[in-house]
Amino acid sequence: MAQRSPTPRPLASLAAPAVDGAAPAAGPTNVSFDSVRENPRVRVYIRKADEALAEIGYTEHGERHVSLVAHIAFNTLKRLGYPEREAELAAIAGYLHDVGNVVNREQHAQTGAVIAMQMLSDMGMPDLEIVRIMGAIGNHHENDGDPVSPVAAAVILADKSDVHRTRVRNPDMIKFDIHDRVNYAVEKSFLNVEEDGKRITLELTVDTAISQVMEYFEIFMTRMVASRKAAKFLDVSFGLSVNGNRLT
Ligand SMILES: [Fe+2]
Numbered sequence: 001m002a003q004r005s006p007t008p009r010p011l012a013s014l015a016a017p018a019v020d021g022a023a024p025a026a027g028p029t030n031v032s033f034d035s036v037r038e039n040p041r042v043r044v045y046i047r048k049a050d051e052a053l054a055e056i057g058y059t060e061h062g063e064r065h066v067s068l069v070a071h072i073a074f075n076t077l078k079r080l081g082y083p084e085r086e087a088e089l090a091a092i093a094g095y096l097h098d099v100g101n102v103v104n105r106e107q108h109a110q111t112g113a114v115i116a117m118q119m120l121s122d123m124g125m126p127d128l129e130i131v132r133i134m135g136a137i138g139n140h141h142e143n144d145g146d147p148v149s150p151v152a153a154a155v156i157l158a159d160k161s162d163v164h165r166t167r168v169r170n171p172d173m174i175k176f177d178i179h180d181r182v183n184y185a186v187e188k189s190f191l192n193v194e195e196d197g198k199r200i201t202l203e204l205t206v207d208t209a210i211s212q213v214m215e216y217f218e219i220f221m222t223r224m225v226a227s228r229k230a231a232k233f234l235d236v237s238f239g240l241s242v243n244g245n246r247l248t
């Protein structure tokens with residue numbers, strides 16, 4: 001299952017294992033998720049993108065968010081039977097998907113795709129992989145994005161499912177801001193990817209004393225529509241479950 005946690009463990013190394021003690025083959029196809037995550041430039045951009053959003057009052061979009069999106073995107077494709085490298089590209093796209101916020105929140109998907117192109121190109125990734133990651137990053141936003149590939153669909157599903165209390169920077173504000181209130185009300189969220197049932201369910205535990213379920217729909221309807229579209233691209237159905245009540 002695509003495990004969700006507010007403080008995700010680092011994705012295990014996805015690099016090809018060494019054979020007979022030899023180092024993995026070097027070359028342009030060997031840009032691993034770990035090497036992207038540990039890249040000093042990537043670290044700066046992710047930190048600064050989150051700081052920019054903090055300045056304008058947005059919920060957390062930093063290391064916690066992008067690690068979780070990477071992890072869920074990877075697990076989603078793995079559980080649906082996609083090749084390891086396809087899932088790893090989804091993890092890399094998930095990790096980089098919000099770097100465009102260093103430029104501006106507006107059009108951050110598109111600017112992020114171009115920033116990622118520069119970074120991954122510098123790391124030696126081949127163009128045929130870079131363009132898949134660019135398409136996924138550039139299409140992750142619910143208002144102007146589409147699942148143009150399995151990698152893109154996985155990133156959309158992972159990104160839209162990150163609703164959680166820990167994203168709220170200042171709990172004092174939940175009285176005033178519906179986004180903070182809804183995020184704060186979600187005590188548990190889990191993207192359940194069923195291998196055999198061909199079904200993906202976003203399972204939420206919501207404290208209705210903090211936020212009514214209707215508020216969730218008020219602000220997250222477009223995200224749910226995007227998730228359903230992404231699931232359809234992957235040939236699976238999408239459903240939402242709130243406090244044990246499944247809505248399909
Ligand atoms: Fe985003």
Ligand SMILES: [Fe+2]
Nearest residue numbers: 061097098159
């Ligand atoms: Fe995001």
